[in-house]
């Protein structure tokens with residue numbers, strides 16, 4: 116076998132580098148999706164998924180082939196009936212996607228948009244919920260969606276406080292958490308916080324390659340779905356339909372084979388390997404979260420020392436698995452995100468550019484999740500810090516040179 120060529124260190128907010136055991140599991144030949152060996156792997160994966168989001172066995176976990184976006188689609192297709200109202204709390208680019216998805220299934224969506232880099236203020240959420248209730252109980256929101264960490268801004272929302280507010284003011288409203296960029300890098304307590312749906316994906320804190328949509332639905336959510344079915348509501352999609360997938364997930368959950376569409380057996384095996392590390396490895400889940408906080412602090416401090424402001428403005432509202440940093444603003448020195456990223460690339464590291472349209476060229480995003488934080492005794496994080504420092508200083512020097520060349524050409 117030829118050796119796999121060495122790659123640049125991936126320091127984007129997902130996909131992330133894989134642990135050796137996850138990587139090795141990917142090299143194995145496919146298993147039959149109905150073999151006892153695979154059924155056991157799937158069962159354990161469903162159970163460990165619930166463990167990571169702190170949900171008990173009354174909830175239902177879904178592991179389906181698809182990316183994080185497919186979680187939005189499952190919510191839209193199975194929980195939205197045409198005309199239902201939804202409230203989307205938007206803290207960046209990904210709130211827009213969720214809104215569009217829910218509208219595709221006929222939802223009337225209200226959006227509360229935070230200021231760039233901020234979270235949605237709780238009093239605005241309260242106001243919207245009260246207003247919806249006063250119109251008529253039929254007009255209450257079917258769901259409120261929260262992006263736990265918006266990967267475009269690095270803003271961390273206080274899911275616990277928002278869920279408590281929704282439960283208090285609009286008890287029948289489902290609380291849906293887009294936790295694509297937070298599961299296993301932030302604390303997520305599905306049951307204790309009263310979340311109804313936690314949807315995520317394999318390629319970020321969960322430490323597997325992209326390709327799996329992972330969703331946990333509370334009993335309340337499944338009841339809401341099943342009540343719809345009893346009233347004759349049909350899922351708006353064939354592949355997303357929980358009418359198709361629920362019996363399959365329930366069977367696997369009980370260690371029994373079942374079929375609707377072939378599961379992504381190799382990805383599930385890789386995900387299982389990662390879940391074993393997260394839930395039963397030498398680093399406990401709580402230590403894992405502390406390591407994310409420590410790495411995040413180090414990277415954020417480094418950026419600030421280099422004159423880079425954080426996109427996420429509030430200290431308590433900053434993600435721990437990623438960092439979004441504006442490039443330094445130096446009068447007379449035109450510096451863009453692309454300038455910094457080019458210097459980063461020269462050092463065999465990949466960081467990401469901006470995603471929020473109005474400031475897209477002014478900031479970079481750095482991922483520090485999963486194996487990059489927990490593995491290799493932190494050496495990836497140290498590399499990221501060194502490369503960030505060197506690259507920003509080099510990019511500034513190059514931009515200064517360019518600026519002075521322009522001045523001399525004019526003279």
Ligand SMILES: Cc1ncc(COP(=O)(O)O)c(C=O)c1O
Pocket residue numbers: 129182183184185209262264265266267293294295296316
């Ligand atoms: C917060 C959030 N939600 C949803 C998505 C969509 O996930 P995917 O790109 O896996 O479809 C992403 C992707 O990065 C994300 O960060």
